Amino acid sequence: SAAVGRQWSLLNTNSRFHYAAVTEFSERLAALAPEGLDTVFLVNSGSEANDLAIRLAWAHSGARNMISLLEAYHGWTVASDAVSTSIADNPQALTTRPDWVHPVVSPNTYRGPFRGEDSTVGYVDAVSRKLADLDEKGGKLAGFISEPVYGNAGGIPLPSGYLEAVYAMVRERSGVCIADEVQVGYGRLGHHFWGFEQQGVVPDIITVAKGMGNGHPLGAVITRREIADALEKEGYFFSSAGGSPVSSVVGLTVLDILHDDALQENARAVGTHLKSRLEALGDRFPLVGAVHGMGLYLGVEFARDRETLEPATEETAAICDRLLDLGIVMQPTGDHLNVLKIKPPLCLARESADFFADMLGRVLEEGW
Ligand SMILES: Cc1ncc(COP(=O)(O)O)c(C=O)c1O
Incomplete structure (x- = not known):
């Protein structure tokens, strides 16, 4: 709180102008991401981060169709809600998704249709069939979004090799793979900093929020430069208070404490x-x-x-x-x-x- 108090008393404005803390925080985040994911957008929440990730996928692919998992929650904004399918969060979810959202069976190895160690192939086939169906109808794919460890299903790891196979099928169609790390990322899994490490994959876009601000509204999207550039062609991105100097100091302090207190x-x-x-x-x-x-x-x-x-x-x-x-x-x-x-x-x-x-x-x- 001392670091945040200092920044509050010094300056807090919107993030359309770059201050040392904003740049430093963005650089720290990029350094935490895998090689090549070097471009950071700072926002205020997980919903905002996922909404922006979906817009990035749309802009980069020139398409609109998104694959998402059943049992998922990704946020409340128009696009992040559209790919949310959890009937606990919204009992109407399954009958009200817009036509660009194509949910696939939840890869829940505990109570889904395929269970245990050997379930990967069943769940991958389900995605393959959904994509083939889309191909047949001439629908171009924008991307795929999922939590890389299934937090919303109760913290269940995805079947081993699932994301590797799904990401490959999505990329074959020039789609963008989004890892929603809002709940499971940022060190919470203990054995991994990012959830996608557990699956041995590298996404095209990472979204993060919640714990990264330790209660303060803060979220981020980390992606590759060429994906970010595609959105810039559609207009200038800014989120006034997202990554403000105070928010950036909050984010930097959380990262320091994560490190210093192990x-x-x-x-x-x-x-x-x-x-x-x-x-x-x-x-x-x-x-x-x-x-x-x-x-x-x-x-x-x-x-x-x-x-x-x-x-x-x-x-x-x-x-x-x-x-x-x-x-x-x-x-x-x-x-x-x-x-x-x-x-x-x-x-x-x-x-x-x-x-x-x-x-x-x-x-x-x-x-x-
Ligand atoms: C996996 C996941 N993604 C996104 C969100 C949305 O984040 P926020 O509530 O910060 O908008 C949540 C919130 O619970 C979440 O659990």
Whole structure:
């Protein structure tokens, strides 16, 4: 807060003019991205970042059709909402997507139509069929958007090799691959700074927000120069307060603290400990169907039956109510409202992780 206070008292204006902090922050972000992703747009939120990413895909490809995953949330603005398909966030989502959005089956290896290790081919085929259908109708592809580790589905890793195969099919059609790192990126996974590293791919556009501002409105789009240039032909981009001097100082300070306090390492260590505690609850309580995720992006999925995977929706609501009595704020998430998404601050202490696991254990013991 001292760094931010200093910048506030010195100057805060819009970001149409370049100040040292704006340039420095953009350079730091570009340095964190893979080689070639060297151009940064600063905005105020994840919705804004995804909206801009979609416009970049449109501008670069000259096309409009986007592939997105079912079970997804990408934001509230017109374009980011259009590619959002989660029925938990919007019960009308599946019947109201615009005609340029082509959702494909959620590659959910836990409860989707294809499960476990060998499920990749089934999910890749589904995308292949959707693309073939689009080709047949003469629809040109603008791009593909997904979370590279499936946060909205409960922190489930995509099947191995999925993005490699899908990105290749999208690029064959000159489409642009967008990785929405708003939830899972920026060190939260512990083992990886970016979610796409887990899949061994490099996207054409990265979107990031949420934790990068630590509560302050801040988002970014990181891409290749030629993709950014395509948008510039359609007009000058600016987002007045996106990446203002104060926002840039916030972003720089968050990056400094991430580094100095080794928060990614903390997410790895405390997350691994917490996951093992939660898995131990799974050994004791059949209601715990699965513990998804890694680092400090974990998902506890409740199911009434480990064979049928019938979602324990009412039980999850009751568990959240009881956790609140015990001092833990949790809400049911996922398309079946049967997942506890656990994504605490990256500075979470081991004792706090233990407190959470102890309290969840207590609630499960009480009757679920
Ligand atoms: C994966 C993902 N993308 C984008 C967004 C939208 O970000 P914001 O709420 O900052 O607009 C969210 C918000 O929850 C999200 O989870």
